[in-house]
Amino acid sequence: MIAVVAMSPVAAGFLLAGVAVVVLAGVGLLKLNTPYARIHAAGKASPVAFLIAGVGASIDLGWSGAARLAVAGVALLITLPLAVHLLFRAVHRTEPQYDPPQDVLRPVADTTDDI
Amino acid sequence: MTVVVVVLYAALVFAAGAAIYRLVAGPSMADRVIALDLLLVSLMTGIVVDATHRNDQTLLNLLVVIAIIGFTATVAVSRFMERSQ
Numbered sequence: 001m002i003a004v005v006a007m008s009p010v011a012a013g014f015l016l017a018g019v020a021v022v023v024l025a026g027v028g029l030l031k032l033n034t035p036y037a038r039i040h041a042a043g044k045a046s047p048v049a050f051l052i053a054g055v056g057a058s059i060d061l062g063w064s065g066a067a068r069l070a071v072a073g074v075a076l077l078i079t080l081p082l083a084v085h086l087l088f089r090a091v092h093r094t095e096p097q098y099d100p101p102q103d104v105l106r107p108v109a110d111t112t113d114d115i
Numbered sequence: 116m117t118v119v120v121v122v123l124y125a126a127l128v129f130a131a132g133a134a135i136y137r138l139v140a141g142p143s144m145a146d147r148v149i150a151l152d153l154l155l156v157s158l159m160t161g162i163v164v165d166a167t168h169r170n171d172q173t174l175l176n177l178l179v180v181i182a183i184i185g186f187t188a189t190v191a192v193s194r195f196m197e198r199s200q
Contacts, residue, residue: 007167012119015164019126022157026133029153038137039149046156053160057167065172069163072178076159079186083152083193090193091145098143 007060014056021049035091035098043084047077123164131157148192155185 007015028041054073058066091098134157137150159181162174 007119011167015123015167016119019123019130019160019164022130022153022160023126025153026130026157029137029150030133035143035145038141038146042134042149042153046153050156050159050163053163057163060167060170061172061175065166065175068172068175068178072159072175072182075179075182076156079182080152083186083189084149086190086193087145087148090196091143094196095143095145 011056011059014059015053016056018049018051018053018056021045021052025049035095036088036100039084039087039091043080043087047073047080050076120164120168124161127157127161127164144192144196148189152185152189155181 022045025042025045028045029038032038032041051073054069058069061069131154134150134153138147138154141147141150159178162178162181166172166175
C-alpha cells in the first residue's frame with residue numbers, strides 16, 4: 001500500500017520549476033544543431049534543475065531527507081561541470097568539423113572602435 | 116495534488132524521451148554521452164519527485180551513487196574519445 005501524502009504548494013512549485021528546467025534541457029538537446037550547443041544546453045541546466053527540485057523536496061521531507069538531498073546535490077554540482085568540461089575538450093580535440101566559424105565582424109570592429 | 120504529480124512525471128518522461136532520441140540519433144559520440152547524462156539527471160529528479168509524493172526516503176540513498184556513476188562514465192568515454200583517434 002502506498003501512503004500518498006499531499007505535498008505542500010510551495011514544494012510543488014519548486015518541483016515544477018526544477019522539472020521545467022529538465023524539460024528545457026531536453027528541448028535544447030533536441031533542437032540545437034551543433035554538439036557544443038547541445039552539451040552546453042544539457043550539461044549546464046542539469047545541476048540547477050536537480051538543486052531546484054531538491055529544495056522543493058526538502059521542504060516536505062524534513063531534515064533527514066534534506067541532508068541526503070544536499071549530499072547528492074553537492075556531488076552533482078562538483079562532478080557534472082568537470083565531466084562536461086572533459087567532454088568539450090574531447091569534442092574539440094577529435095572533431096574539428098564542429099569548430100565555430102571565423103568571426104567575420106572582427107575586421108569591421110577593429111576599424112570602427114573609436115565610435 | 117495528483118494533477119501536479121502527473122504533470123511532473125509527464126514532463127520527466129518527455130525529457131527522457133528527448134535524451135533517448137539524441138542517444139539513438141546523435142551524430143557524434145559526445146551527443147550520446149550527454150544524452151545519457153541528461154537521462155540520469157531526469158532519473159534522479161524522478162526519484163526526488165517520487166520521494167516527495169510518497170513521503171518515503173528510502174530511494175534517496177541512490178542519488179549519490181547515480182551521480183558518481185554518471186560522472187565516471189562520462190569521464191571514461193571522453194578519455195576514450197581522445198585516445199582512440
